Amino acid sequence: MKMLKLTLAAVAVTIAATSLASTANAGRPATAAPHGEVCMGYLHSNVAKAKKLSKAKQRARRKWQTKAALVGLSYRKWDWAHVRHYDCTKKGKWHHCRAAGYPCYK
Numbered sequence: 001m002k003m004l005k006l007t008l009a010a011v012a013v014t015i016a017a018t019s020l021a022s023t024a025n026a027g028r029p030a031t032a033a034p035h036g037e038v039c040m041g042y043l044h045s046n047v048a049k050a051k052k053l054s055k056a057k058q059r060a061r062r063k064w065q066t067k068a069a070l071v072g073l074s075y076r077k078w079d080w081a082h083v084r085h086y087d088c089t090k091k092g093k094w095h096h097c098r099a100a101g102y103p104c105y106k
Helices: 002-026 053-071
Strands: 029-032 038-040 048-050 082-091 094-102
Touching: 048 053, 053 082, 053 094
Parallel strands: none
Antiparallel strands: 029 038, 048 094, 082 094
């Protein structure tokens, strides 16, 4: 039982360290874009689902914008993101989408 507790504690520490590292990297400028924008590290949204593909994309985009706003409110605009795209699949009647890209501000 004691070994199991130690193993679970080690897993928790590893997960926490990984989360901190990815959060730290998300706050650093990744590139200076050619038109004067400043872009951050690559972000992807959590999965959004809907019966219509357009609605699933819209929901994924909103989730991406929420994540990008955590980096800074100026980064939340989807239209300013570089290499933005959707990854969508269909399972039965449901479309599952994620939005991804580099958040930028001008």
